[in-house]
Structure formats: structure tokens, C-alpha cells
Amino acid sequence: MVFKALYLRPPGISTEFSHSKCYLRKTKNCSTEISGQHYISDSVLKQFDGLWVEGFPWNSERTQYRPRVLKAKILCTRHNNALSPLDSCACLAFQAFREATAYAALKSLRRSTKYFLIDGYGLELWAMKTLHGLVNAKILRDNSGPVFDAYAMELSAALEAFSTGRVTEPLGMHIAPDIGGSVENSLGFAPLLHQGRQQLHGLALCVHGLRINFLFDASGLPIGTLSSNALYRPSVIDVSGKHRTSRVIVVWDMLTTQLRRIEAKLGR
């Protein structure tokens, strides 16, 4: 099964207008109205009991957020509408992770494996949109202040990805090796930063005991080893509980000779 590639460009001919508050204004395809909607959609937020954001480095202090804080005027209505299909992708992916974790943790003796499907590219693009939201709304910080003020963020990867519906290799999803562990029903974010170069590389997402790094700027990193890494764009994430496993199949359309499988062991 292959999910349909997402078409995220605003419809019709270009407006040739750039709204000064829209972070996609470089495309000169804005509307005159600015959107004040949540940049992490209600449908995603409703699935979680809490939401937190960490500074850098990982494991520094967490800041809890209430959903209503996550509104900012950072996209015009035309671009906001164009990117809205990403929210349902993320919703379905998080639902799959939640059900997979719950099934693997069930207190019963059932042994059969249950299967779930998620759209890998859709989740990557949602993470990209979310990263731009969190940066432009000045929510992501390092130890001294908002990432927005001090770090360079490459916009060209986002412009290309939103227009083609694909994040290109070696960018995208890299599952961190320290997976599993405690599972809480909250959504957590942290910036992937290089403090020496003042560079923002991407976004770390913590969800249902998984930590997923989304890399969106690989400059200065060992590119050759990134995409060959076993943790890059895994096609199978097995969530293993005491008695059974949930198999989350992450759908990509690339031809790969190697099946990348990782295992997330639930805390036992």
C-alpha cells in the first residue's frame, strides 16, 4: 500500500502577493488575510493530555503548554489552508502509535500481532510545518532565548518539500536509539540545534514512548552515513510488550533492498 503524495501548494494561479507575517511569503503566493489558527491543530492536540517543549540540550527543563497558547499569526489563510491536510496525517499516525502501544501493553495472554499503517512522508511534512510554527511563534528556545532570534533556519528545504510533497534524503525521520521506556499520553518537542554553528537542524518529537528526530537541515553533518543508518526511515516499528507485539508499518514509496526494522520495548 502507498499513501497518495500530498499536494500542499495553494490552489489556482499564484497571487504574486507576499504577506509580511507569513513565513512562506517568499513563494509570493499569499492571501491578504493572516490566519490566527493553531499551528498544531486542535484535532492533534485533543488526542493528548498534555504538551511540553524542551530547550536544548535534551532533558533540560520542560515547559508545559496549554493548547490555547499555540496560536500565532504566522501563516496567511491561503498557505494555512494549503498545509491543513497534514493535520489529518498526523492524527492518524498518532492514533496508530497510541493503539499499537495500548495493544502491546494489554494485560491479557493474547499473543497475536496486530498491524498498523502510517504515512511516513505525511508525518515528516507535518513535523516540518510544526517546526516552523514553533520557531516562528518563538516557542522553541535554547538556554538563552528563542531559537528564532539566534539561529539560522534553512527555509528552502521546506519550500521544496511543501511543493513536491516529499522531504528529500537524507532529511526526514530518524528514530532515536533510546526508544521505549515510559509511556505517557503527551506530546513533546525539542529543537535539534548545533550551538557552535548557531544552526537549527530539525525537531525532536516525543510521542508514546518513541523519540523521533526529524532532520530538516543536514549541512555540516555526515550526510553519507545519515541515510544508510538503520534508524533512518524505518519501514517497521515493532512495539513489544510482555506478551505480544504491535507492528507499525511506516509506508514509504522508495525502493529499498533493506528492510529497516526497529523495536521499541515497552517498560517492563
Ligand SMILES: [Zn+2]
Ligand atoms: Zn502566505
